[in-house]
Amino acid sequence: MASEVERIRHLRALLTRANKAYYVDQSPIMSDPQFDRDLAELVALEAKHPELDDPASPTRRVGGEPIAGFITVAHALPMLSIDNTYDEHQVREWHLRVLKGLGTDGDLEVPLACEPKIDGLALSVTWKDGVLERAVTRGDGAKGDDVTHAARVIKAIPLRLGDGGGSGLPKGRFEVRGEVFLPLSEFERINAEREQADDDLFMNPRNAAAGTLKQLDPKLIASRKLGFFAHGRGVVDEEGPERGHWDFLARCRELGIPTNPLASRVSSIDDAIGAITTFDKARHSLDYATDGMVVRVDRFDQQASLGMTSKSPRWIIAYKYPAExxxxxxxxxxxxxxxxxxxxxxxxxxxxxxxxxxxxxxxxxxxxxxxxxxxxxxxxxxxxxxxxxxxxxxxxxxxxxxxxxxxxxxxxxxxxxxxxxxxxxxxxxxxxxxxxxxxxxxxxxxxxxMNPECPAQVRERLIWFAGRKQMDIEGLGEKTIDQIIAHGGIPLRTFADIFRLRSHREQLLSIDRMGERKVDKLLAGIDAAKARGLSAVLSGMGIRHVGDTTARMLARCFASYEDLMKADERALRPKSLTKEEARSLGMPEEPSQRAETGLGKETAPAVHAYLHSVVGKRTFADLASVGVDLSSREHRPASAAAHVPNTVFAGKTVVLTGSLVSHEREPLSRLLESLGAKVSGSVSAKTSLVIAGESAGSKLAKALELGIEVWDEPRLLEALSTCGIPSR
Ligand SMILES: [Zn+2]
The missing domain is CATH 2.40.50.140 (Nucleic acid-binding proteins)
Structure with a gap:
């Protein structure tokens, strides 16, 4: 026991350090597979020790339940736009205006900070007493969408700040503005996936990052590896020792918040122009898209005395590179x-x-x-x-x-x-x-x-089906598929044909450069793939509108292919079902809990039509006949919701805030869920009840604003006692 507790502490510290090394210091201290193994161990240990719950644990990065919708919040300080120009000459003119504004003709030092302009989305992130509290998109500059659920799964954004080196942990609010972006390698991976699923491609990484941030399901967001660089100061309750932007960036890094490693501080406009020119040559080899260089007056006092025009600060300008x-x-x-x-x-x-x-x-x-x-x-x-x-x-x-x-x-x-x-x-x-x-x-x-037997389509479909993110058939890549098709004597047209290859072992051996070892390895890979389960089969079939994410969502809702076939078109978009219909299908009664199948009004009919088409039914039947398992690995039975206990909490969406004397938050959440409640992390119009303990903050305020019922701790204990839970 004691050693497990120790191990949890050790792993949490180690993984937090590894994240900082990767995102802030850009010098990884462990490999990705090692990180994943340690994380899996931590998840297992934490499940055994709910009493050690910590909202800042690295395991919280994998994503919880989807949120119901977005709440718009006002920025404490507006997020202003920056003047930009494509003309180097105008950067020099800006600098002259700065010098004039500061009342100097060269006798005053005006250091400038230069930072690559990332082609991403501006985000405001606030930590309170060192713990991540809220993240809000730029929106119209005055107010944006609360995307805290997304920020919590972006590994580059620390859940808890480090000790800040010399300057200590900032007390109160510490808000930074920064850029969320999608690494180019991720962008290509996602677009390749979308291309295969026949979905529209994202035009550029910025669109893809925006599309990702506006997803309701944190698991999907976590699966796309968004990055983050801080580049500005928002509301900071406790001022640090820093006197300018450059020092502020250094403080961010000490606290564990990444900043762009290619930023520089220069003392003249010539050097700033030099930085712009140099960076234009280097930027195409980076794994993120950039479209310019931001130049600003470094010192906060000089920024303050320059002030702003009606729409943007006078002390900052963005130079943008023309598209080549x-x-x-x-x-x-x-x-x-x-x-x-x-x-x-x-x-x-x-x-x-x-x-x-x-x-x-x-x-x-x-x-x-x-x-x-x-x-x-x-x-x-x-x-x-x-x-x-x-x-x-x-x-x-x-x-x-x-x-x-x-x-x-x-x-x-x-x-x-x-x-x-x-x-x-x-x-x-x-x-x-x-x-x-x-x-x-x-x-x-x-x-x-329109020819379903079209050899080009057959080939593309087989390659996709065997792919790593679908059935993951080891040894059956594009080249091998082409070799087998070219042989001519081995039937390989349908997905089921793949699983019949074992009976053609002799012919496979006759293919050029296919030795016994290679053939047997291929056949073993094919046998292993039979057990991948429903979501792999669904995403492998290349059904229009069904990529691997949608396939996984369907497999979460339906226990097997048979159950999926029982569902009518509306059941494929379960959000539209009534409570009774949902219960009869074994789904959660609460619509927000059913939202995650993700099929829309347009796609559900198409997917339903395919599943019930002659071709569709034959394809599944063939796969079953060759031993492919069509049951779901991801199915989450809606047992709790299907048999809702008859308590005062049944069917209520509850939000916990503040600290309670009698209960720890996480065990209490589970207790309430067992009594039929849905426990949610944020207050929205769909919240039915807020339980507020000591020092409850913004959630309580929000609840009062929306007129939602609020209980204090004695009221909670009373309600629990009516459910037969004695107070401690
Ligand atoms: Zn064709």
Whole structure:
């Protein structure tokens, strides 16, 4: 026992240190797998010792229940916008205005701080007495959305501040403003996933970060590894010794809050311009998108005496790098067929160096965007022909795209791009999807090969199914799939065919460079994959709108394929069910607890139609016949909600705040849940009851504002005694 308690303390300290080393000091002290192992051990130990509950434990990073919605809160200090410019000369003019404003012509020292401008989202984060209290988006600058649930799972944002080195832990509120961003590697991973699920791609990392931050489910947010850099000071109750921005950044790092390692402090405007120029060369090799350099007067006293205009501070300016655009020649257009049959035009160009990488391929989005145009101006964007001189840019500096054409330079023999009327791979029929009612009627959205046997689709589907994030079949990669298909004698068209490969061992051995060891390893990998469960199968099937996140959500709600098939279209978006309907399906009665299947009004009918289609039913039946397990690994029975105890707490959404003498918070939460309550972390219009102990703060205020019932501790004890729980 004692040693387990020790171990919990040790692991908490170690993992907190490891996070700081990774995010603040940029020098990791342990490997990712080791971190995950230690974290898993800590989770298990904490489950055995609920009395050691600590809201700042590193295990709290994995995400709790989804929140019901967003609350808008006012910023204590407005989050102002920054003037920006694309012109170096205007940065110098800004500096002259600064010197004039300070009443100096060079005799006063005006140090400047330069920081990369991250292409992310501004966020205000507040710690109270060192503990993370609240995070709010910039919003309109005066008020933003409370996204504390998201901040709690962003590992770069400490749940509890360190001791601040020399200056100590800040008492009261300590608010920083910073930038939340999505690392480019994560952006690419998420977009690859969305592409496979046939979802719309995020245009750039900023959109993806914004989309992530506005998710209600902390688990989904935690799964996308958002980063954070602090770059400004908000409300700070206890001033530290720092006299300027540069020192403030250092203090943030001492407290465990990451700041950008490429920031610098310079003493002249020439050096600031030098920093801007140097950084433009270096920034393309970073794992996050940047679009400029922020230059500010470093000293707080000088900032204060400069003040602000009606919309932005006078002591800060952002220089923005112009998006790099190159011209090159469009040589050819490939028509690519994806696993759901979607055909996408892809440009093949003369290679050109763009924003640090050589670019040869670019997306042309869809055929609807390539067309003759009514006006010359529009034509420079849409009337693209093979042989043309085209303009390429990187969207969010990542995905190369063709953005226009030089009409004047069009060669005589330029050829129009013809959308395929037959599938370029199988010659099957192609269907054009009409635009939605509100879209330009002349714009088609996408084109699909309607032949389900299309070999291009079959190949893409098999590759996807075997992929690491789906069925994770070891040894069955793209190359192996191509080799087996090329052999010709081994049937490999359906997912179930994969599991029948064992009966073709001899033929597999006849494939070039497929030795006994390799073949047996492949077959063992295939056998192992049979047990992955419903969510892996669902995400592997490549059903439109069902990526791995949605598949996992469905598997959480339904215990098996059979249960999933019993659900009608509305049950696939359980938020819309009545309490009675939910109970009959074994789901929680409380709609907010059912929200997480995530299927929307548009997607639920499509997914339902696929599941009940002849092809869909045959595919599942085939998989079951070859021994693939179709039961859910993630199912959470709604037992507590399905058999709601008849107590005063039944069906109530309860928020605990302040400290109670009689109960620790976490055990009390579990006790209330066992009595039929849903315990939530934040107060909203959906809260039915707030239990407020000593020194309750903002949650109590919010509850009073919304007119929600509030109980003090004696009232709670009385209610508990009516449920047969004696007070201690
Ligand atoms: Zn086809």
């Amino acid at each position: 655009r190159k011209t090159t020649r469009l040589l050819e257009v490939h028509h690519q067929v994806g696993k759901t049959g979607k055909i996408t035009p892809r440009a093949v160009m003369t290679p050109v160096l763009l924003a640090g990488t050589t670019v040869q391929h670019a997306t042309l989005h869809n055929y609807g965007r390539i067309r003759d145009a009514a006006t010359e101006q529009e034509a420079t964007r849409t009337d693209i022909r093979i042989g043309d001189e085209v303009w390429v840019e990187k969207a969010g500096e990542i995905i190369p795209q063709v953005v226009g054409v030089t009409l004047a330079a069009r060669p005589r023999d330029a050829k129009a791009i013809r959308p395929p009327h037959r599938c370029p791979e199988c010659d099957g029929p192609v269907e054009v999807e009409p635009p939605e009612a509100w879209e330009d009627p002349s714009l088609e959205t996408s084109r699909r090969c």
